[in-house]
Amino acid sequence: EDQVTQSPEALRLQEGESSSLNCSYTVSGLRGLFWYRQDPGKGPEFLFTLYSAGEEKEKERLKATLTKKESFLHITAPKPEDSATYLCAVQARYGGSQGNLIFGKGTKLSVKP
């Protein structure tokens, strides 16, 4: 069964304190791995897509990396405005969930000034 597990469930950081969020996945052939940011009361906002192991993408203070079994979202020198829930999702190449995104439950990040 395709599934995504994110850890930790919640993370509290001080402003400027770098850290990483983890996304472990099992999928019937990975078509793509996606990172989203979700603010309270809003829909998920697309951040990155990663397609193959070794790939990296960066955007401002965020950097996403991908291996064959997991992905990391590294946050460098975070600011309070980075506080949000970060969601990881995988898209399977085969099987019943082919083409659709399977989401993890997210990591709720709080950055204190």
Place this chain on the structure above:
Amino acid sequence: DSGVTQTPKHLITATGQRVTLRCSPRSGDLSVYWYQQSLDQGLQFLIQYYNGEERAKGNILERFSAQQFPDLHSELNLSSLELGDSALYFCASSAGDRSPLHFGNGTRLTVT
């Protein structure tokens, strides 16, 4: 702004009733997806349409149905509502199979 529009933003209704949620995808996107988000389950895929045709089904109850119209907007119909159907319902659209999904801001459904 993702470009995906969902209406209404909030919906409060009673058990046993039927409601319709509406979604307008981003301009040019042919695929529309519906997801349900509850506190304990996270985002759960319900159904996908591509250019008017059903393409994939996820954990969608038989009491729920959807359709995509020729102008590409989509509607999700929820009937015989139960308390457990209270959740956020998100619509997303994409340009193609390997393209990211872009989400609307959801409809919050409360069943009393």
